[in-house]
Amino acid sequence: MQGKSLKELAEHVGGEVRGDGQMVIKAVSTLDKAGAGEITFLSNKKYESLLKTTKASAVIVAKPAETDAALLIAEDPYYALMQIVVLLHGHRKHKKVGVSERSSVAKTAKFGANCNVYDFAVISENARIGKNCCIYPGAFIGPDVKMGDDCIVYANAVIYNGCEIGSRVIIHANAVIGEDGYGFATHKGKHYKIPQIGRVVLEDDVEIGACCTIERATLGNTIIGKGTKVGDMVAIGHGANIGPHCLLVPQVGISGSATLGHHCVLAGQVGVVGHIKIGNMVTIGAQSGVGHDIPDGATVLGTPAIEANKTKRVYASIQHLPEMRKSIRELEKRLADLEKAGE
């Protein structure tokens, strides 16, 4: 690793140096672990005190701060961090293997140029894969799947038949795309499987975390919009329509036919019931249970999810519930005494 001068890094991110711009930075590390030749960052105030003790040569910050390290002042330190990690370390490299003889590729499958299909990966009949895709060992690409360019499907991920994957999509290990929707017609006490003849569409630049499950639609499509990033272990129900540029954090569950607008953020373990409509730019706090439509721009929290500030006040009060109950009983008694006295 050759490194870059701090000045070069600052120019790369449109930031400003305070200190020795000629120092060479070779790697990025954390505030507490960084050493000489390394740059670190501060974006969470919680770690501000570490500025005084860090051994890093430089720190990316939003504004001047007290530290022995040189400063790289950037408007958005976290975004600058991203740019610098990409510059100095880059994204994961994938071994060039072409199409391994130990993979299983159907004769009717087609690929663009420069794909890597690793050992024991399976590409089924009539799959159409764009160029520069990496299909890791054990990944299963079902029949009639369409995939754009520059996609990565990590080990043992599974894409069922007929799903459509955009370009620059990343699917992490053991994720499942397009399994049957949970659709059963109950008749006289038995549950009859409804063939799920729809599919899943992952638009461009989507990332799907490890062990996610994205159900195919009963009819039509389950859609994950362009640029949406889905954390690990997120379950999405059949026919759900997730808008573009959303962030769904790990362990979120979205029920069937729910729709989300663009730029929504759902924190960990949130549950969304089926057939409801969540607007654009909605933020939903961790573990919330959303049971009804949410308007554009709202920030909600709790089960049932209501305006987040209201829920925070509820959270602050709820431990007093038992004493409140006691107080009410006492008030009733005292009031009855007064009423009696006044008769």
Added chain:
Amino acid sequence: MQGKSLKELAEHVGGEVRGDGQMVIKAVSTLDKAGAGEITFLSNKKYESLLKTTKASAVIVAKPAETDAALLIAEDPYYALMQIVVLLHGHRKHKKVGVSERSSVAKTAKFGANCNVYDFAVISENARIGKNCCIYPGAFIGPDVKMGDDCIVYANAVIYNGCEIGSRVIIHANAVIGEDGYGFATHKGKHYKIPQIGRVVLEDDVEIGACCTIERATLGNTIIGKGTKVGDMVAIGHGANIGPHCLLVPQVGISGSATLGHHCVLAGQVGVVGHIKIGNMVTIGAQSGVGHDIPDGATVLGTPAIEANKTKRVYASIQHLPEMRKSIRELEKRLADLEKAGE
């Protein structure tokens, strides 16, 4: 796809035609996407207004409705939908490959007729597989597993040693059946693994969603009863006994040794603690936390889960908690004033 006349469809489901029974229906689609030659359905009132705008040729409904489409009136539109999707589209077809040379089948494993074992699937020693089963790529069938007829094990699903699978069982991709139960004996600060010598039994007609984890019992069996349908990402603890014909929706968690009766419905993200007994025909609302026995026929909701209507009233009140606290304080003050005045 050849299609059927609307009259034929109505006869198939025991329904009644309003409109042109001779029209040919080739496919099933949604109210908003369906076009000419397609049938759709209304079973959720929420979508009733779409009847006026649908371009479908016909709609399955429970009772006469205002729409330009022809009507197929059926007692249970969702059940009729299932029958028609099966008739017009059918269930997923599986490529006939027999036992692939690129699979790994132990010499001591035995199969019934007409099984498909795809590339890179593994069938271990002494496994017994019935007829007409499909074992998808990367699926792992452990030693001594017994499986009935007409089962489908999708890609990369894993069945540990000794588990017993009934007939017509469907196991979706990346599900795990029979991993070790979470059983440790803690002694002087260390956790010692208790060998989990029990197993998992999936009875006939069970469906297991993608990325489910069904722990084997410490001793005895973890059982999923006949006809029970388990959604994606459901975790079932060791020794749990789930009755027949239950519906466990995605992300449900059932702790060890809990028992459920027949025809229970558990909505998304429900958690059930260990060693409790949930009766027959119990319905548990989304995200509920169930910590004690539940009697037959109950509908419960919330954490802790109580009678659902009670919880709904709690949900409606809870946002008023902070103002209630304030009201109590004011009442106390006013009452003290009155008491003082009366002295």
Added chain:
Amino acid sequence: MQGKSLKELAEHVGGEVRGDGQMVIKAVSTLDKAGAGEITFLSNKKYESLLKTTKASAVIVAKPAETDAALLIAEDPYYALMQIVVLLHGHRKHKKVGVSERSSVAKTAKFGANCNVYDFAVISENARIGKNCCIYPGAFIGPDVKMGDDCIVYANAVIYNGCEIGSRVIIHANAVIGEDGYGFATHKGKHYKIPQIGRVVLEDDVEIGACCTIERATLGNTIIGKGTKVGDMVAIGHGANIGPHCLLVPQVGISGSATLGHHCVLAGQVGVVGHIKIGNMVTIGAQSGVGHDIPDGATVLGTPAIEANKTKRVYASIQHLPEMRKSIRELEKRLADLEKAGE
């Protein structure tokens, strides 16, 4: 199976026999299923009544009890059970296959003695695997992974590049170790992937459940401490640091950069937000949502998680919330009447 005399078992666990110490015990079973020649145990009071009806030849108990079976009295029956199951049944046996020709092992990978690498397992470039390890079918060991001795990686589990695994670590099927942390820098409405250049460290004697997802750190390490046991479907965020000898029960979620001390117990479906510090020996009740630091030794419950006994009282009161609201309104009315009367 040859069996042991009850006396031998008692000596093995440091316990005491009441009854015929010469009887031969061949297997361990449950109170309700055990028969002649089998031993069972009582550690959960809930099942005490089964002592009267059990057909077991012997029962492990903490103190004398009424039953027809012989007794093995042990200080910690559950720990004694573990010792006896190990003695009579042992841990899972793994078929000796050496390195299968149908696995995929990079030329630059290195192994210690006596490893089993099964069909379709993948060991990537520069991986270093200790001795006596079992790598099950379809498991993927990424480039530069280091693994100690006596590890078991079950079918289709995935370990991304560069992670470090201690000795005697067990990773269950379809678990994922070291997938990219959920780290995106949002800039002008787009989410840019931050290369996750850290890794995951699983220390000695860790067990990871099926379908777990343990994110690699952005920078530095995500750490699971020595002897910690992680249940199925647990999601751990990037940079989290879980102390030694913790128990994380299924479906727990720990957000990025959270730290846990030693000997913490997190029950099912608990969620922990990022960047907080949970002390040593903390117990967190099922479904709790932990949003702030927790001191050593605390037992917390609820969302937000507070002292467990407080939450239990809240849980007992919460169903009365609607009637409390009604009572307050009535009190206000009655008080206003009194106030008016007193004017």
